[in-house]
Amino acid sequence: MASPVQIRVTINGTLHTHEVEPRLLLVHYLREVCGLTGTHVGCETSLCGACTVLVDGKAVKSCTMFAVQADGCALTTIEGLAVNGDLHPVQEGFWERHALQCGYCTPGMVMTAVQLLADRKRPTREEIAHALRGNLCRCTGYTHIIDAVEHAAARR
Amino acid sequence: MAVEYRVYPAAFEYFAPRTVDEALELLGRYGDEAKILAGGQSLLPMMKLRIAGPRCLVDVNRIAGLDLLRREGDRLEIGALCRHADMVESPLVRDLLPIMTDAARQTADVQVRHRGTVAGSLAHADPAGDWPAALMALDAVVRIAGLGGRRTMPLHEFIVDAYSTRLDAAEMVVGVSIGIPAKPSGGAYVKFEKRAGDFAVASVGVQIDLEGDRCRSVAVSLGALGPTPIRARAAEDVVREAAPSADRVDRAAELVREAAQPFADTRGSVEYKRHLAGVLFRRAFAAALDRARGRQVETIHL
Numbered sequence: 426m427a428s429p430v431q432i433r434v435t436i437n438g439t440l441h442t443h444e445v446e447p448r449l450l451l452v453h454y455l456r457e458v459c460g461l462t463g464t465h466v467g468c469e470t471s472l473c474g475a476c477t478v479l480v481d482g483k484a485v486k487s488c489t490m491f492a493v494q495a496d497g498c499a500l501t502t503i504e505g506l507a508v509n510g511d512l513h514p515v516q517e518g519f520w521e522r523h524a525l526q527c528g529y530c531t532p533g534m535v536m537t538a539v540q541l542l543a544d545r546k547r548p549t550r551e552e553i554a555h556a557l558r559g560n561l562c563r564c565t566g567y568t569h570i571i572d573a574v575e576h577a578a579a580r581r
Numbered sequence: 582m583a584v585e586y587r588v589y590p591a592a593f594e595y596f597a598p599r600t601v602d603e604a605l606e607l608l609g610r611y612g613d614e615a616k617i618l619a620g621g622q623s624l625l626p627m628m629k630l631r632i633a634g635p636r637c638l639v640d641v642n643r644i645a646g647l648d649l650l651r652r653e654g655d656r657l658e659i660g661a662l663c664r665h666a667d668m669v670e671s672p673l674v675r676d677l678l679p680i681m682t683d684a685a686r687q688t689a690d691v692q693v694r695h696r697g698t699v700a701g702s703l704a705h706a707d708p709a710g711d712w713p714a715a716l717m718a719l720d721a722v723v724r725i726a727g728l729g730g731r732r733t734m735p736l737h738e739f740i741v742d743a744y745s746t747r748l749d750a751a752e753m754v755v756g757v758s759i760g761i762p763a764k765p766s767g768g769a770y771v772k773f774e775k776r777a778g779d780f781a782v783a784s785v786g787v788q789i790d791l792e793g794d795r796c797r798s799v800a801v802s803l804g805a806l807g808p809t810p811i812r813a814r815a816a817e818d819v820v821r822e823a824a825p826s827a828d829r830v831d832r833a834a835e836l837v838r839e840a841a842q843p844f845a846d847t848r849g850s851v852e853y854k855r856h857l858a859g860v861l862f863r864r865a866f867a868a869a870l871d872r873a874r875g876r877q878v879e880t881i882h883l
Contacts, residue, residue, distance in 0.1 A: 427592045447595030447638065450629075469589070471626045472778075474692060483666075483695040489625045490696065493595055494618075494640060537691065558777040559690025 432496040437505030445492045452476040454492035463503035474560035477533035478502045484540035503532035514577040524573035526564035534560045538574045590628035597640040611637040613750040620697035623705045657759040665694035680768030683880045684715035690778040700754045708743045709780035714804025715770040718786035720760030727752040743808040766790040767872025771865040781805040782848040785861040787869040794824045807842035834859040
């Protein structure tokens with residue numbers, strides 16, 4: 426086994442320090458080492474986006490990055506969005522517009538949408554759809570998800 | 582540690598050097614058992630499937646200066662850590678080389694674009710990769726560093742086969758250098774994909790330099806239509822040194838179909854892909870010509 430590497434990662438404002446095996450994927454680090462199971466493992470093949478988190482403010486697929494690569498980075502996961510129990514506007518949009526059925530893809534969808542709205546104040550429906558290309562949903566047909574992101578954009 | 586973590590890739594030694602020289606020293610020590618980790622958006626999926634199992638990963642993400650994107654005289658210099666997203670967002674790239682903005686925007690999805698790099702895409706040399714196809718229509722040179730020094734190589738020499746380049750095991754790509762076409766000029770990259778964010782079924786890049794109403798020079802590159810990107814030189818000859826006419830474009834599209842060497846797979850049959858090559862050529866040519874004439878046109882619909 427390769428030698429473990431010490432990493433320091435700030436997740437949702439809290440500093441975490443762990444020794445990890447270099448081959449540990451970031452998503453498994455979040456879920457199994459840090460206990461943050463809101464980030465989902467979907468396809469395991471870098472296609473579905475269920476594992477999307479923000480690394481230094483950028484949406485990435487946490488199944489396609491090693492935990493060691495996050496050393497020194499600031500991460501935001503789905504658990505870090507609500508403030509004192511008040512939903513983030515994107516979470517509220519998903520609630521209000523019924524943008525989920527089974528909910529499996531939802532954390533990744535929300536994180537990608539948060540990134541989109543950080544970059545663009547009022548994206549068009551087409552821009553929302555384009556931004557969500559890396560997130561697959563097998564239930565909703567996407568229309569309500571786009572509604573939810575529009576709702577969130579209008580609320581800010 | 583007591584916890585048994587779930588893992589997919591085989592174990593490897595991990596290094597995060599701070600300089601190119603340190604990275605080269607590691608490559609020298611591990612040879613072809615080492616892989617460079619830049620964006621990792623092709624490497625990690627391969628490692629998870631255990632198609633790749635390097636004994637050593639050299640993570641170059643912490644090397645300062647490799648993320649530079651700048652104009653130097655008549656060339657655009659792209660450091661090895663420039664991400665696809667950097668290309669999407671760069672006003673400099675959009676102004677000088679809109680064909681590259683097209684390619685960047687159509688590469689995978691936003692999450693992959695935040696990590697994946699232009700240089701890594703060339704070094705990986707996927708036959709359906711967007712950067713090899715788009716950059717083959719330009720004067721693109723790969724900057725390579727080795728323990729013996731630095732060298733450069735034109736992209737068309739660098740990529741030799743599917744997933745194969747002339748990079749030695751102890752070398753790394755440190756950047757890509759693109760000649761900036763003199764205006765009036767324009768380029769476009771058009772891609773057809775079966776699913777959102779997928780690799781291309783087929784793609785075509787066209788770069789045109791105008792002189793009056795004449796195409797002083799034309800480059801046509803085909804992606805996912807052979808083991809490497811292909812320059813459709815016979816098609817280029819038909820439209821070069823001439824004013825573009827419907828007849829010439831028809832003839833060029835025919836030659837593009839002939840130049841394509843597609844293989845049948847789940848994305849389509851040989852006949853289908855050949856047909857697509859002609860269609861995409863027409864779209865890319867029209868967009869490149871419009872841009873060379875100063876018009877703003879989109880090649881993807883948002």
